Amino acid sequence: MQRRHFALHQPAALALAAWAGCAQAQARFKLQTPTVLQPTTLNWSFVALANGDLAAVQRRGTQGKTEVHIVAAADNYQRFALQTETALSATIDNWDFVALPNRDIAGISRVGSNGQTEIHVLDASKGYKSFRLQIATALPAADRRWSFGVNGDADLVAICRLGASGRTEIHVLDAARKYARFRLQIDSALHATDSTWDFGVMDNGDVVAIARQGESGRTELHVLDAAKDYKRFKYQAPSPLQTADEGWKFAVRGNGDVMAVLTRGGATGRTEVHVFGSSKS
Numbered sequence: 001m002q003r004r005h006f007a008l009h010q011p012a013a014l015a016l017a018a019w020a021g022c023a024q025a026q027a028r029f030k031l032q033t034p035t036v037l038q039p040t041t042l043n044w045s046f047v048a049l050a051n052g053d054l055a056a057v058q059r060r061g062t063q064g065k066t067e068v069h070i071v072a073a074a075d076n077y078q079r080f081a082l083q084t085e086t087a088l089s090a091t092i093d094n095w096d097f098v099a100l101p102n103r104d105i106a107g108i109s110r111v112g113s114n115g116q117t118e119i120h121v122l123d124a125s126k127g128y129k130s131f132r133l134q135i136a137t138a139l140p141a142a143d144r145r146w147s148f149g150v151n152g153d154a155d156l157v158a159i160c161r162l163g164a165s166g167r168t169e170i171h172v173l174d175a176a177r178k179y180a181r182f183r184l185q186i187d188s189a190l191h192a193t194d195s196t197w198d199f200g201v202m203d204n205g206d207v208v209a210i211a212r213q214g215e216s217g218r219t220e221l222h223v224l225d226a227a228k229d230y231k232r233f234k235y236q237a238p239s240p241l242q243t244a245d246e247g248w249k250f251a252v253r254g255n256g257d258v259m260a261v262l263t264r265g266g267a268t269g270r271t272e273v274h275v276f277g278s279s280k281s
Contacts, residue, residue, distance in 0.1 A: 027238060027239055029276050030276055031275040034270040035054070035077040035271050035272065035273055036079060037069065037270060038270060039270065040058075040263040044057065044059070044263065045095075046249050046251045046261045047098060047105065048200075048253040048254075050099075052253060052257075053072055054077060056068070059093075060090040061090075065085040065086060065090060066088040066090060067083070068083075068128050069082070071273075086105075087131055088131075091107060091109075095110070096147070096148045098150045100150055101154060101203070102154075104121050104124045105124070106150070107119075108156075110142040112136050116140060116141065118134070119134075119135060119156060121134070135180075137179040138179065145161045147159045147199040149200050150201060152203030155172050155183060156172070156173040156179055157171075157172050157205070157207065158173065159207060161192065161193040162194075167192055168187070168192060168209070169185070169187050170187075170207060171185045172185075184229070186231075188230040188231065189232055189233055196212045196213050197212065200251065200252020202254055202256045204226055205227075206224060206225060208222075208224075208252045208278045214238060214243070216238040217238075218239055219241040220236070222236045235279050241260055247262060247264050248262055249263060256277060258277070260273070260274040260275070
């Protein structure tokens with residue numbers, strides 16, 4: 001495990017201010033479309049699968065179980081690839097969900113029975129009807145300051161919006177050790193954040209920080225560079241999306257594409273997907 005804390009950090013707004021006008025002019029959506037999903041509520045979470053499919057997780061389905069509804073990217077999200085109740089009982093808003101590289105979906109219980117954060121991995125190869133792993137992690141109970149993602153090695157990346165360092169912190173739990181050890185615990189280049197920020201993790205470990213109400217007047221992206229131990233930003237720019245209220249949820253693909261999900265209130269009357277990149281390419 002590495003523990004490093006430095007006094008000097010790159011200000012979050014510095015690179016953004018330098019070329020925000022240019023980046024904003026170039027930013028474009030890759031896709032904007034209604035999906036087969038009806039409007040969804042706060043009872044739903046969304047995770048991006050490796051092939052771009054969108055997994056909509058309903059915490060309490062009609063049978064009293066957590067359900068998974070996978071919307072197929074190959075059909076522009078107009079068809080379900082799978083709809084099923086899972087092995088996981090109904091969950092509450094104290095749970096987060098992440099997708100592993102092999103399409104397994106993991107439920108993260110912020111306060112497990114033993115007082116630790118727990119991970120419950122639903123097996124994709126069994127149609128999410130059984131668990132591949134259920135275990136307490138090395139992370140203590142996590143409050144709403146914490147967000148979660150997974151890198152290409154299936155490591156669990158826990159992001160604390162306000163850590164002891166006074167900054168946004170990154171805590172990487174080692175999948176090879178069944179999440180019982182940390183690979184890295186470190187404060188990042190990003191200042192302390194709040195509930196107006198969302199997070200995702202790319203396959204290469206970069207953390208995509210999404211500011212719903214950026215100073216540019218748009219939703220902004222601030223990508224922390226894993227290769228630099230999160231001490232530098234790889235990319236900072238406004239996105240093509242206007243500021244986002246709680247009706248929007250975000251999922252980040254392994255390649256860095258951001259899937260902004262409009263759960264309700266759209267002109268189409270359905271849950272919508274708006275896709276844009278998290279880099280200049």
